[in-house]
Amino acid sequence: MLHLKQVKTVLNKHKKRDSWFLDDYSVNPYEGCSCNCLYCYIRGSKYGENMDEGLAVKTNALEVLEKQLAARAKKGQYGFVAVGSGTDAYIHHEKQYRLTEGMLKLLLKYRFPVFISTKCTLITRDIELLKEIDKNAIVPDDLKALKRGLILSVSVSTLHEGISNMLEPGAALPLQRLELVKRLKQEGFLVGINAIPILPYISDTEEELEKIIAAAKESGADYILVGGLTLFGTGIADSKTLFYKFLERYDSSLLTKYQQLYGSNPYTSFRYQNELKEKAQRLCRKYQVRNTILE
Numbered sequence: 001m002l003h004l005k006q007v008k009t010v011l012n013k014h015k016k017r018d019s020w021f022l023d024d025y026s027v028n029p030y031e032g033c034s035c036n037c038l039y040c041y042i043r044g045s046k047y048g049e050n051m052d053e054g055l056a057v058k059t060n061a062l063e064v065l066e067k068q069l070a071a072r073a074k075k076g077q078y079g080f081v082a083v084g085s086g087t088d089a090y091i092h093h094e095k096q097y098r099l100t101e102g103m104l105k106l107l108l109k110y111r112f113p114v115f116i117s118t119k120c121t122l123i124t125r126d127i128e129l130l131k132e133i134d135k136n137a138i139v140p141d142d143l144k145a146l147k148r149g150l151i152l153s154v155s156v157s158t159l160h161e162g163i164s165n166m167l168e169p170g171a172a173l174p175l176q177r178l179e180l181v182k183r184l185k186q187e188g189f190l191v192g193i194n195a196i197p198i199l200p201y202i203s204d205t206e207e208e209l210e211k212i213i214a215a216a217k218e219s220g221a222d223y224i225l226v227g228g229l230t231l232f233g234t235g236i237a238d239s240k241t242l243f244y245k246f247l248e249r250y251d252s253s254l255l256t257k258y259q260q261l262y263g264s265n266p267y268t269s270f271r272y273q274n275e276l277k278e279k280a281q282r283l284c285r286k287y288q289v290r291n292t293i294l295e
């Protein structure tokens with residue numbers, strides 16, 4: 001059941017800028033996410049197994065955000081704001097509640113630069129608003145080389161429709177996401193692909209990773225960020241539990257391999273992470289796509 005809730009704060013300042021996405025702040029119009037990705041890091045008992053059912057709409061978010069932005073702007077504390085870090089900003093509830101749109105209007109009014117990563121095509125509704133943010137935002141001095149006030153990312157973990165349907169049931173299909181990258185590029189935005197999380201033994205093979213990076217190039221992406229899969233918890237709504245159930249349905253022979261790779265940890269070994277990083281760097285060089293947002 002959808003919940004309505006009031007919040008005291010909505011704009012979060014990070015202790016340190018995110019080194020991948022360059023955001024200094026984050027803001028979430030909703031709690032929970034109807035994309036319902038089984039591997040999602042926000043999973044756990046709070047939202048239950050179906051995060052669409054446990055979703056909350058922050059009804060006073062715009063009022064609270066305006067106060068927080070006004071205070072930060074007055075002190076000149078500009079920085080990229082990630083809209084939707086613990087939810088997708090363009091989940092289907094956004095059609096009705098339009099909180100993301102309202103937040104973007106406020107970010108434009110106070111001239112904050114914006115970062116958005118999405119798996120949903122509803123973002124195209126806000127193209128004109130996003131163009132205004134891109135043109136008018138005040139970017140921190142050390143990020144001026146970007147020459148942009150808006151960074152967009154589209155997330156892709158696999159190009160296989162069947163796997164995506166099982167793992168990311170509420171998100172747009174992978175090919176629709178690649179089409180979205182093309183459309184956003186045609187509109188003139190700085191846009192890349194977040195190949196995060198890349199799935200061990202599924203999309204981390206040389207062949208599968210190459211397909212994703214080649215598709216990123218073909219869609220015109222300015223950059224591709226490649227990152228591994230983290231799996232948390234042993235509760236019924238935790239990502240590790242749900243992901244292992246998916247493996248049983250998809251290919252039960254992978255279960256033992258995953259158990260060896262993760263053991264009781266949420267992360268893979270440094271060795272695995274380094275191998276993935278090297279593979280991604282090599283393929284990015286081959287396809288001449290950069291693997292950072294900032295050149």
Ligand code: SF4
Nearest residue numbers: 033035036037040087
């Ligand atoms: S789109 Fe992002 S926030 Fe939403 S469920 Fe998937 S991983 Fe979580």
